[in-house]
Amino acid sequence: MEYHSDRFEDYSLLIYKKNKLKALLPANIEGDKVYSHQGLTYGGLVLPKDLKFDVVLEIFKELLKHFNKNNIKALYLKQIPPIYNAFPSDEMQYLMFILKAELTKRDTLSVIDLKNKLKISSNRLEGFKRGKKHHLVIKEEGDFELFWDAILIRNLEKKHNAKPVHSLEEITLLKERFPNNIRQFNVYKEHQIVAGTTVFESKYVAHSQYISGNENKNLLGSLDFLHVHLINEVFKNKVYFDFGTSNENNGLQINKGLQFWKEGFGARTITQDFYKIDTSNYVALNKVFI
The missing domain is CATH 3.40.630.30 (Gcn5-related N-acetyltransferase (GNAT))
Structure with a gap:
């Protein structure tokens, strides 16, 4: 990401457990807001394949606590489209529900399942x-x-x-x-x-x-x-051929002609979500497990 480091104030974080790297969050900061790095098309937590749900939850809770203690009021998180994951990994989608995160944008991607x-x-x-x-x-x-x-x-x-x-x-x-x-x-x-x-x-x-x-x-x-x-x-x-988005106006509209062209090759729609999370809501993650 260094090639455009002059455009963003980096706030990327590494998350360790017992001195072993468990996750990272590419991010940048503006005032009291942290963003999934705005110089990257895709974002969210980068996780290893062997990480289980309880550890993902604990990692994200600690991230939000860190932000909150450092007077950062909101995290703007963009999810990685599922086709780019090596393994099923929708933990963050569930955590967005628990945290009552605000869905600020939803883009559509036109994707061909090549198999x-x-x-x-x-x-x-x-x-x-x-x-x-x-x-x-x-x-x-x-x-x-x-x-x-x-x-x-x-x-x-x-x-x-x-x-x-x-x-x-x-x-x-x-x-x-x-x-x-x-x-x-x-x-x-x-x-x-x-x-x-x-x-x-x-x-x-x-x-x-x-x-x-x-x-x-x-x-x-x-x-x-x-x-x-x-x-x-x-x-x-x-496995997939991705034509990317045809969205305009912050995801609220779709270029119909462009969408039609992509779908003519057999592409169908998946989505990429963008969320705003109040960092003080980290306490909600204490009550997930029963």
């Missing part, structure tokens, strides 16, 4: 066929400059008056640190880039972090052509 795939829709297959008809070529590239400068930045500025979350320098640095986990796939027509996607790859999930094509993407079928290839060939042995 139980649905049929790709006729619309997306038609786009794939257009890509073949136009002799499009997909290449995995070692750098991001062409996609960032020729496609991604231009599209975000034109459509949303926005910039990518990662600058070119930042995504290049992350690629250097995680060469096998961040991959760039570009689509070319007659040696000219027309589309691409940046994929964040973890053990079980391939996630399209950035997806963008030029003004001819519908005519060429470039993004359909690319993603049919990624789903059916490149990442076919993963």
